[in-house]
Each structure stands twice: as structure tokens, then as C-alpha cells.
Amino acid sequence: MRRFIVVGHEAVTSDDFRLDDLAGSTGRLDILLRCVNSAFMLSHGVRTDTELFLCLQGPPARPRVVRLVGSELRHLNPDERSTAALIRKALALRMQGRSTPGIYLEMRGLKGLLEEYGRDLVYLREDGEDLRAAVLPDDPAFLLSDHRDLTPEEETAVLDLQPRIVSVGPRSLHADHCIVLVNNELDRV
Amino acid sequence: MRRFIVVGHEAVTSDDFRLDDLAGSTGRLDILLRCVNSAFMLSHGVRTDTELFLCLQGPPARPRVVRLVGSELRHLNPDERSTAALIRKALALRMQGRSTPGIYLEMRGLKGLLEEYGRDLVYLREDGEDLRAAVLPDDPAFLLSDHRDLTPEEETAVLDLQPRIVSVGPRSLHADHCIVLVNNELDRV
Numbered sequence: 001m002r003r004f005i006v007v008g009h010e011a012v013t014s015d016d017f018r019l020d021d022l023a024g025s026t027g028r029l030d031i032l033l034r035c036v037n038s039a040f041m042l043s044h045g046v047r048t049d050t051e052l053f054l055c056l057q058g059p060p061a062r063p064r065v066v067r068l069v070g071s072e073l074r075h076l077n078p079d080e081r082s083t084a085a086l087i088r089k090a091l092a093l094r095m096q097g098r099s100t101p102g103i104y105l106e107m108r109g110l111k112g113l114l115e116e117y118g119r120d121l122v123y124l125r126e127d128g129e130d131l132r133a134a135v136l137p138d139d140p141a142f143l144l145s146d147h148r149d150l151t152p153e154e155e156t157a158v159l160d161l162q163p164r165i166v167s168v169g170p171r172s173l174h175a176d177h178c179i180v181l182v183n184n185e186l187d188r189v
Numbered sequence: 190m191r192r193f194i195v196v197g198h199e200a201v202t203s204d205d206f207r208l209d210d211l212a213g214s215t216g217r218l219d220i221l222l223r224c225v226n227s228a229f230m231l232s233h234g235v236r237t238d239t240e241l242f243l244c245l246q247g248p249p250a251r252p253r254v255v256r257l258v259g260s261e262l263r264h265l266n267p268d269e270r271s272t273a274a275l276i277r278k279a280l281a282l283r284m285q286g287r288s289t290p291g292i293y294l295e296m297r298g299l300k301g302l303l304e305e306y307g308r309d310l311v312y313l314r315e316d317g318e319d320l321r322a323a324v325l326p327d328d329p330a331f332l333l334s335d336h337r338d339l340t341p342e343e344e345t346a347v348l349d350l351q352p353r354i355v356s357v358g359p360r361s362l363h364a365d366h367c368i369v370l371v372n373n374e375l376d377r378v
Contacts, residue, residue, distance in 0.1 A: 023268040043361035079212040172232035
């Protein structure tokens with residue numbers, strides 16, 4: 001199993017947003033939508049060995065996690081708008097549960113995810129060891145951030161877990177591109 | 190200079206489409222929009238050493254190419270909708286010319302592109318040589334297709350040029366993911 005955790009520092013935690021303004025009024029949820037595509041999309045199907053945790057830190061509500069489970073997903077299309085509709089449906093639940101096949105709302109934040117997956121954590125950071133040379137855990141959980149770096153508090157919590165720190169290459173890339181590169185690397189093992 | 194040519198077999202050749210139905214009524218223009226993101230987007234800026242040719246084969250009009258030039262691009266954002274608005278503006282020109290900085294409409298199709306860039310062509314195909322082992326031209330032009338393979342006629346025209354045939358890895362991926370992987374490989378040279 002490969003897992004990706006993406007921190008959306010200002011990503012909306014309610015379903016009160018418009019599908020035609022995804023890059024504007026959602027706290028950059030659009031970045032996380034592209035991560036959904038990168039994590040799961042194959043030419044003909046979906047990666048069933050993958051889980052993705054979108055860590056939405058709000059406002060307006062407290063942090064929530066939308067969890068996507070590749071082996072259960074249905075109705076996932078590659079475009080941002082239809083993925084946004086699925087995420088919005090999850091946020092509309094307002095309590096823990098499944099919204100559509102393979103998509104779950106969880107009432108926790110990054111701290112809860114680090115407690116569960118911290119042992120196999122791989123922190124993607126520009127100054128890390130080259131992904132191609134890195135020795136990865138068997139069930140890695142890759143941690144990425146949106147357009148903002150982790151806060152000092154988040155970074156401390158992550159580093160306390162002594163994660164592997166890994167870089168995808170010489171250029172600084174968006175989270176969704178990093179996920180494509182990680183998936184390719186794992187495909188080659 | 191690195192170039193990408195993406196064939197959109199049914200991609201719309203007029204500006205008569207709606208930004209809230211990009212994956213529906215545009216002949217899968219959404220795939221090409223994601224290729225724009227993959228070709229150009231860095232964390233902080235745009236790849237200035239890159240050109241992208243979107244080969245739109247229609248309907249309703251005859252084939253057109255929308256050419257994006259990284260060194261001239263302004264106003265490019267990573268989301269599909271705003272990129273679609275830029276492409277639509279180019280298609281609205283209806284004759285050869287520049288619509289916005291770095292974006293040009295050209296009244297030609299794949300044949301014209303192959304004539305110009307055929308010498309340095311790298312054809313991305315699942316059964317190709319591994320990208321990581323391939324010897325690439327100095328100014329490569331990578332040819333990719335949308336959700337459909339090249340037609341037999343297109344394939345013949347391409348193979349007549351004796352291109353390098355290259356694969357990005359063991360899984361079959363969407364064109365935008367392939368571009369991310371190619372860019373990373375070239376970044377590492």
C-alpha cells in the first residue's frame with residue numbers, strides 16, 4: 001500500500017463553495033484536486049493500491065480529512081471539477097462517514113494522521129535525499145504540502161517522527177507533480 | 190529547448206464551449222489543459238525553456254495548433270478552468286496570431302508540426318525504450334496523444350521519421366503525467 005498525505009493549509013472545510021471558482025474561494029482546494037488525479041489516475045483505471053488523505057485545515061470549520069481509498073473508488077474522473085464535486089459531497093456529511101464509494105470524511109487533522117502513519121513517514125522536501133536513491137519503507141506514507149510550506153509547528157511534529165526526507169529532483173514542483181514522480185518510482189520497484 | 194506536441198483527436202477547434210463543462214463538450218480538451226500545467230508549472234514560476242503545441246483536430250473547424258511559449262507566458266495559472274479560458278481566447282482569433290502573451294493560434298495540424306520538428310522527435314509509447322536509459326536529442330520534441338492512440342495514418346507518418354520511441358515506465362499513464370516525468374528526467378541531466 002502506498003499512501004499520500006497532502007496538507008491544505010487554508011483548504012475549505014465546508015461544502016459551501018462553487019465549482020466554477022475552485023482556484024479562488026476554496027483556499028486552494030484546486031491544488032488538492034490535482035493531487036487526487038496524480039495519486040490515482042492510470043490510463044485505463046485507478047490505482048487500487050493507493051490511499052490519499054487530504055488534510056483540509058479550513059476555515060470555516062475545524063480541520064477535516066477527506067480520505068480516498070483507491071480499491072473502493074468509483075466515479076472518479078480526471079478533471080478538477082468533477083473531483084471537486086466528490087470532495088464537496090464528502091464535506092457535506094458534516095460527520096464521520098462515507099459519502100461515495102471510496103471517499104470518507106474523517107473528523108481529524110494532521111496530528112491524527114501522523115499518529116497513525118508516522119512510523120512509515122516519507123517527508124517530501126526540496127533539500128531531501130534523492131527519491132531514486134532513497135530506501136523507502138514497505139508501506140510508505142508520503143507527506144506533502146500545498147502552496148505553503150509546513151508551519152514551524154507542523155514541521156517540528158513531523159521531524160520528531162524522524163521521517164525519511166526525500167526530494168523528487170532538482171526543481172521545486174507542485175505537490176501533484178511530486179505525486180506523479182513518486183508513483184512512477186514505486187512502479188519501477 | 191524542450192518541446193511537447195500533444196494530439197487532441199477530437200479536441201474542439203472553436204471557442205464555442207463552456208468553461209463549466211470542460212470534460213464533457215470539448216472533445217476532451219481537459220486532457221490538454223492538464224498537459225499545459227504539466228509542461229510549464231514550477232512551484233514558483235513557469236518553465237521558460239519549454240514550448241507546448243496542442244494539436245486540436247476538431248470538430249467543428251479544421252485542425253488548429255495552439256502554441257504556448259514558456260519564455261513569453263503571462264497569466265498562466267495551474268487550474269484547468271483559467272487555462273481553458275486562455276485556450277478559448279486563442280481559438281477565438283479565427284486566424285493565425287497571438288491571443289495573449291506566449292499563446293498563439295496556428296492554422297496547421299500534426300503534419301505541419303512533424304515537418305518542422307520531425308528530426309528531433311521522441312515518440313512516447315508504452316512499448317518504447319525506458320526514458321531513463323534513452324539518449325535524447327539536444328532539442329527534443331516529445332510527441333504524445335490524448336485518451337486515444339494515434340490513428341494508423343498518424344502512426345505511419347510518425348514512424349516514417351524514425352523517431353526515438355520512449356516509455357516513461359511500466360504503467361500506462363495519461364499524457365499530462367508523462368510530461369511531468371519527462372520534465373523531471375530532463376531536469377536531472
